[in-house]
Amino acid sequence: MIKPLSPVTLKTVTTLDDLAELASYSFMDSLNCDPDAKENGADHSPRQVFTGHYVPVSPTPIEEPEYVAHSSHFFRELGFADSMAKSADFVRMFSGDISQVPEPIRKVGWATGYALSIYGSEYFQQCPFQTGNGYGDGRAVSVFEAVINEQRWEMQLKGGGRTPYCRGADGRAVLRSSIREFLAQDHMHSLGVPTSRSLSLYVSKTQKAKRPWYSQGSLSIDPDMYVSEAVAITTRVAPSFIRVGQLELFGRRARKQEHPNAKQELEQIVLHAIFREYADVIDQKLSSAEKVVLLAREFRGRLTSLIANWIRVGFCQGNFNSDNCAVGGFTLDYGPFGFCDVFNPHFQSWTGGGHHFSFLNQPVAAQQNFQSFCTALRPLLASHQDYLLQLDEIQSGFSKVMQTQMQEMWAAKLGLSTFHGELFNELETLMAQTPVDYTIFFRELSTVPDNIEPLKKSFYQDFGSSMTSMQESYKTAPEVMQQRWSLWLTKWNSLVNSDNTALSRSRDELSKQMKLVNPKYILREWFVVPAYQQASSGNYSLVRELQDVMTQPYAEQSKDIEDKYYRLKPSEFFEVGGLSHLSCSS
Ligand SMILES: Nc1ncnc2c1ncn2[C@@H]1O[C@H](COP(=O)(O)OP(=O)(O)OP(=O)(O)O)[C@@H](O)[C@H]1O
Numbered sequence: 001m002i003k004p005l006s007p008v009t010l011k012t013v014t015t016l017d018d019l020a021e022l023a024s025y026s027f028m029d030s031l032n033c034d035p036d037a038k039e040n041g042a043d044h045s046p047r048q049v050f051t052g053h054y055v056p057v058s059p060t061p062i063e064e065p066e067y068v069a070h071s072s073h074f075f076r077e078l079g080f081a082d083s084m085a086k087s088a089d090f091v092r093m094f095s096g097d098i099s100q101v102p103e104p105i106r107k108v109g110w111a112t113g114y115a116l117s118i119y120g121s122e123y124f125q126q127c128p129f130q131t132g133n134g135y136g137d138g139r140a141v142s143v144f145e146a147v148i149n150e151q152r153w154e155m156q157l158k159g160g161g162r163t164p165y166c167r168g169a170d171g172r173a174v175l176r177s178s179i180r181e182f183l184a185q186d187h188m189h190s191l192g193v194p195t196s197r198s199l200s201l202y203v204s205k206t207q208k209a210k211r212p213w214y215s216q217g218s219l220s221i222d223p224d225m226y227v228s229e230a231v232a233i234t235t236r237v238a239p240s241f242i243r244v245g246q247l248e249l250f251g252r253r254a255r256k257q258e259h260p261n262a263k264q265e266l267e268q269i270v271l272h273a274i275f276r277e278y279a280d281v282i283d284q285k286l287s288s289a290e291k292v293v294l295l296a297r298e299f300r301g302r303l304t305s306l307i308a309n310w311i312r313v314g315f316c317q318g319n320f321n322s323d324n325c326a327v328g329g330f331t332l333d334y335g336p337f338g339f340c341d342v343f344n345p346h347f348q349s350w351t352g353g354g355h356h357f358s359f360l361n362q363p364v365a366a367q368q369n370f371q372s373f374c375t376a377l378r379p380l381l382a383s384h385q386d387y388l389l390q391l392d393e394i395q396s397g398f399s400k401v402m403q404t405q406m407q408e409m410w411a412a413k414l415g416l417s418t419f420h421g422e423l424f425n426e427l428e429t430l431m432a433q434t435p436v437d438y439t440i441f442f443r444e445l446s447t448v449p450d451n452i453e454p455l456k457k458s459f460y461q462d463f464g465s466s467m468t469s470m471q472e473s474y475k476t477a478p479e480v481m482q483q484r485w486s487l488w489l490t491k492w493n494s495l496v497n498s499d500n501t502a503l504s505r506s507r508d509e510l511s512k513q514m515k516l517v518n519p520k521y522i523l524r525e526w527f528v529v530p531a532y533q534q535a536s537s538g539n540y541s542l543v544r545e546l547q548d549v550m551t552q553p554y555a556e557q558s559k560d561i562e563d564k565y566y567r568l569k570p571s572e573f574f575e576v577g578g579l580s581h582l583s584c585s586s
């Protein structure tokens with residue numbers, strides 16, 4: 001039986017005992033445990049998991065954990081005292097040792113299986129058994145679920161050691177990738193983009209893992225060496241960690257009738273996803289089939305809005321497979337992500353990601369994940385022809401809804417009440433012909449300039465061979481291009497002026513509004529690199545500084561911060577491995 005929501009907690013959580021009072025384990029308590037699970041969660045070798053929704057797994061603690069960071073914003077939201085992040089028992093639990101936690105916190109965590117579709121194509125052979133039964137949380141272990149201020153949260157260690165889904169890998173995450181994920185989650189939340197949240201980050205003082213990586217200044221596409229890096233554990237938190245790939249795993253089993261309970265397990269996980277992520281919008285009293293159709297409609301709304309938000313802030317997820325697509329419609333898995341410097345529709349930091357997961361192709365990648373999601377739901381509607389038809393309509397309507405979200409987003413970025421196709425198309429062409437810093441351009445436009453001088457701050461003069469032949473236009477004929485920019489700006493100004501008149505809004509008000517849509521500070525990779533490099537020798541001051549700056553991305557902040565973080569990417573950083581592109585070795 002799942003505990004009902006507790007009343008709003010007024011008490012500050014200062015100890016693990018306080019935290020224990022909030023425990024409420026819905027995933028483990030309402031779903032099926034793998035019948036082959038090992039006792040006490042000692043299940044750390046790759047094996048096939050044929051049934052059940054989770055495997056109980058005890059995380060493997062990192063040795064000699066040291067505090068790196070916690071999210072004070074999120075702590076405040078949860079009512080956690082900051083002091084707790086450095087307290088011995090909290091550090092112990094969130095660096096993977098849950099053997100001494102106070103009851104009713106459990107001394108075993110859980111890992112889940114999921115399937116993988118890449119750009120809508122089903123993959124089965126990604127696990128060592130070539131069946132898909134060994135694929136899932138290979139190094140992510142959930143350790144706690146609680147209801148806090150009427151919100152249910154799951155806490156999951158990333159890099160928490162091997163699980164049956166580890167595929168022979170070490171179950172670890174290194175400090176570099178953990179810092180990237182930790183900072184990015186905090187930043188995305190502050191940008192107003194739905195995301196899993198950062199709770200805490202601890203590093204081992206002694207334990208290391210080997211990863212392929214780039215030598216200093218390397219221009220190689222793929223890593224050219226192995227580095228030994230400290231292992232770390234970040235704890236991320238979300239209403240649930242249910243992924244499209246997870247529904248797919250059960251959907252595929254139901255479709256193929258792999259075992260007698262397959263369809264029931266699918267229904268259970270889908271209803272659980274609704275309970276965890278959509279309880280406020282899907283009425284508990286409806287039939288399962290009605291709930292499934294509503295789930296598809298609501299998820300479509302969240303997913304399309306998420307993608308529009310990604311593009312608004314210049315974010316490219318990089319590896320948007322179905323297993324990295326959260327059913328709750330928030331950003332999950334900050335592996336090979338990146339924020340674009342120069343606007344480029346094909347921007348993609350991950351060397352393995354290709355065009356399909358690139359910046360402006362993300363709406364199509366999302367549509368592919370949505371298709372996988374709908375396919376997973378279908379077995380539940382097999383005897384409800386009318387609902388199946390509704391699901392088809394929801395699926396086929398994806399691109400229209402996506403387009404509407406994109407147009408609303410572009411209009412908001414441009415400070416306009418409606419989308420103007422012609423103005424936008426001209427801008428896109430200009431941005432393809434002039435190397436423009438995406439963030440600085442829109443932020444400068446948010447000052448509502450009447451000439452292009454402020455916008456020129458966002459123009460790159462040269463960045464070597466990364467420059468496309470189109471972008472050369474600005475270099476070869478700057479005056480012509482500047483004239484075209486001026487013409488565009490005049491058109492834009494006349495449109496915002498008529499909007500302002502219609503809305504009785506001043507230019508100042510418009511500027512304020514636009515600055516809440518167009519961030520000033522973005523977590524560019526070349527800010528993060530020195531922070532994790534410094535952290536590798538135990539100095540976390542740049543991590544702290546970035547945390548501080550990037551959790552107020554819309555604020556003007558000080559002159560010093562502006563000089564340091566509101567800048568074009570230096571030309572020497574283009575094309576450098578780890579700075580401009582990266583492999584998926586985390
Ligand atoms: N070092 C590792 N040890 C064990 N499993 C791993 C390791 N690295 C990746 N995996 C697993 O490989 C799969 C694909 O990796 P991917 O990079 O998408 O995920 P991730 O960054 O580990 O995880 P998540 O999606 O949970 O943020 C995941 O299921 C992941 O758990």
Ligand SMILES: [Mg+2]
Pocket residue numbers: 323324333
């Ligand atoms: Mg992943």
